[in-house]
Amino acid sequence: MDRKxxxxxxxxxxxxxxxxxxxxxxxxxxxxxxxxxxxxxAIELAEAKGYVNMKDVIAAGxxxxxxxxxxxxxxxxxxxxxxxxxxxxxxxxxxxxxxxxSPRIDVKQNPLYEDSDFAYLDxxxxxxxxKYQWVTLPLAIHGVVVKKDGTMVDVCIGEDDNDPVFSIxxxxxxxAGDQMGKSARDVISGEQLDLMVGSIPLTEDDKSSxxxxxxxxxxxxxxxxxxxxxxxxxxxxPAGKAREMGFDRxxxxxxxxxxxxxxxxxxxxxxxxxxxxxxTCSCILxxxxxxxxxxxxxxxxxxxxxxxxxxxxxxxEYSELAMRRSLANCKMLSCDVSAGFDPAFGGQFERxxxxxxxxxxxxxxxxxxxxxxxxxDANPEFIAQLRKIMDDNNIHWQTAELGRVExxxxxxxxxxxxxxxxxxxxxxxxxxxxxxxxxxxxxxDLFEACKAYKAFVLxx
Ligand code: MN
Ligand code: MN
Numbered sequence: 441m442d443r444k445x446x447x448x449x450x451x452x453x454x455x456x457x458x459x460x461x462x463x464x465x466x467x468x469x470x471x472x473x474x475x476x477x478x479x480x481x482a483i484e485l486a487e488a489k490g491y492v493n494m495k496d497v498i499a500a501g502x503x504x505x506x507x508x509x510x511x512x513x514x515x516x517x518x519x520x521x522x523x524x525x526x527x528x529x530x531x532x533x534x535x536x537x538x539x540x541x542s543p544r545i546d547v548k549q550n551p552l553y554e555d556s557d558f559a560y561l562d563x564x565x566x567x568x569x570x571k572y573q574w575v576t577l578p579l580a581i582h583g584v585v586v587k588k589d590g591t592m593v594d595v596c597i598g599e600d601d602n603d604p605v606f607s608i609x610x611x612x613x614x615x616a617g618d619q620m621g622k623s624a625r626d627v628i629s630g631e632q633l634d635l636m637v638g639s640i641p642l643t644e645d646d647k648s649s650x651x652x653x654x655x656x657x658x659x660x661x662x663x664x665x666x667x668x669x670x671x672x673x674x675x676x677x678p679a680g681k682a683r684e685m686g687f688d689r690x691x692x693x694x695x696x697x698x699x700x701x702x703x704x705x706x707x708x709x710x711x712x713x714x715x716x717x718x719x720t721c722s723c724i725l726x727x728x729x730x731x732x733x734x735x736x737x738x739x740x741x742x743x744x745x746x747x748x749x750x751x752x753x754x755x756x757e758y759s760e761l762a763m764r765r766s767l768a769n770c771k772m773l774s775c776d777v778s779a780g781f782d783p784a785f786g787g788q789f790e791r792x793x794x795x796x797x798x799x800x801x802x803x804x805x806x807x808x809x810x811x812x813x814x815x816x817d818a819n820p821e822f823i824a825q826l827r828k829i830m831d832d833n834n835i836h837w838q839t840a841e842l843g844r845v846e847x848x849x850x851x852x853x854x855x856x857x858x859x860x861x862x863x864x865x866x867x868x869x870x871x872x873x874x875x876x877x878x879x880x881x882x883x884x885d886l887f888e889a890c891k892a893y894k895a896f897v898l899x900x
Contacts, residue, residue: 441792443799446836446884447690458887462684462692465704465886469694470681474582475727475737476673478540478700479519482707482725486511486521489711494522494747497754504754507716512747517727517737520747521710525720529752530762532769532862533720534897536710537739537853538703538776539729542696543567543875545574545608545633547581547674552666554651559638561606563676564630567730571628573876578605579635583674585664593662598679605679606635635676678877690883691797697879699729701869701886702775709893720751721897729776729853739853745860768861771822771900773893774854778802779842780870780880788848793841795870797881800836800888804866807842809849816854818865825900826865833895836888840870867892 450458472478483491486509494512497504504510508524518540522533544566551561561581565571580598587593598605610628611619619627641649642656655666664672682694706723713721728738735741748766752758778795795802805823808815830837842850858864869889872880 443796443838444836445796445798446800446888447798449836450884454887458883461708461887461890462883464708465701466682466684466692466694468704469696469700472540472700473542473580473677473696474544474675475517475541476584477582478703479513479516479725482519482540482703483511483513485707485711491521494750494754498750502754503756504751510751512743512750514727514741514743515737518743519725520744521707521723522747522751523710523713523717523721524751524755525717527719529720529748529755529757530765530769531719532766532771533722533748534900535722535724535770535772535857535862536706536893536897537724537726537772537774537857538706538868539699539727539733539739539853540703540725541567541727541730542677542698542700543569543730545569545579545635545676547583547635547669547672547676549670549672551669552651552655554648557639557641557650558636559650559654561635561637561674561676563633563635565633566675568875570624570876571630571633572610572624574633575608575610575628577607577877578679579607579676580605580679581635581674581676583672585662585668585672585674587664587668587671593664595662595674606637606676608633608635685880692881692883692886693878694881695878697869697871697881698777698874699775699868701871701881702777702867702889705869705886705889705893706775708890709897712890712894713898717898719897719900723897726853729851732851733853733856739856744857770857770860770862771896772854772857772862772864773867773896774816774852774857774864775868775889775893776852776854776866777868777871777874777881778804778840778866779850779874780872782872788843790841790844793839794843795838795840797870797872798884799838799870800885801830801838801892802868802870802885803837803839804841804868805839807850807852807854807866810846814849814851814855816852816858816864816866818854819863822863822865826896829895829899830892832899833891835892835895836884837892
């Protein structure tokens with residue numbers, strides 16, 4: 441039952457392909473640090489591969505035929521890709537689904553204030569984070585500001601070498617006697633996570649002078665007023681590019697591997713498919729997984745079902761019953777990261793059922809917590825089929841649970857798609873430092889995930 445380390449099996453050709461994918465992935469996550477940016481860059485890549493906007497096809501009264509490559513976004517924050525197969529859509533799709541939102545710190549709606557000649561943006565964190573990890577780091581602001589007239593201003597400050605960065609301060613160790621005795625949850629409170637953004641006063645006397653000066657710069661540079669924060673979506677993320685890690689460059693150190701590594705592997709898999717597949721292949725990049733898949737762009741919304749209905753209509757196959765059959769006949773990999781074994785914290789893992797970095801794509805029959813609460817428990821019939829596909833294609837793969845029983849837990853989008861009656865299992869890349877500002881993966885696992893996802897959509 442031991443799984444082999446993938447690195448020892450690679451030929452020179454394999455290593456070349458692995459390095460090429462890794463370089464493309466590093467570029468993707470360095471450019472795409474919000475769900476909107478992930479969708480935008482994914483659309484750029486898809487269009488370059490011949491994908492056409494399904495909304496345009498619908499508006500033009502067009503049709504869809506086998507071999508067509510289509511995409512449809514949901515509010516610019518979720519995205520679906522389709523390659524129309526030979527078989528009727530009622531036979532179901534093979535689906536890859538990942539999420540492109542990552543833990544971060546969001547700017548509040550009334551954020552700007554000053555204290556003691558420092559200007560700050562007040563924040564509210566998004567997703568499960570260890571708050572103490574987000575202080576004393578160079579941070580960037582990404583997002584959009586929508587003005588009253590509907591114009592959208594894109595914001596990205598802190599990524600260019602010539603940009604300033606921002607930061608959240610921490611108390612000096614010399615005065616931290618009380619703080620050091622607190623539990624890690626309370627070392628930094630949620631309201632302490634405010635971003636320092638300036639310190640020069642605009643005039644000598646004005647009480648809000650530093651704040652006014654910051655606002656003046658924002659108005660000059662970005663053309664928006666303080667009230668425009670009310671309709672802004674600004675996300676604070678670690679500043680800087682993803683990097684290779686280790687003397688042997690075997691790993692990637694980057695922000696947002698959860699879950700952009702799986703999202704990106706899905707894109708690579710879709711783009712590697714040539715010609716016309718038998719079954720329709722699709723991939724979903726969903727938003728809001730980190731806060732429970734809620735809202736119109738989260739997986740609990742109906743955009744995938746709606747897109748399936750639209751595609752069936754374009755192909756002249758739509759009826760309510762045909763669509764229900766189609767959804768129930770789908771097979772899906774819910775592609776989300778898994779907890780990689782970390783020897784420094786070995787006690788939280790059960791080694792026989794743990795994902796190891798470098799041992800390939802990981803399958804989780806269930807996630808959840810306690811007695812599998814909140815989990816999608818995949819069927820063994822489906823897992824048996826996956827074993828065959830993986831082994832036939834010489835893919836390195838492993839099975840895992842998320843840590844020791846009762847050590848904690850986590851969720852994915854698997855259980856939501858399972859509601860349609862489709863076969864679903866969690867599958868992903870093992871990550872160290874999950875949900876920290878900088879996470880770690882193995883290039884080998886990214887490479888194996890790309891191969892596994894392609895084999896799955898073509899053969900399941
Ligand atoms: Mn995830
Ligand atoms: Mn997560």
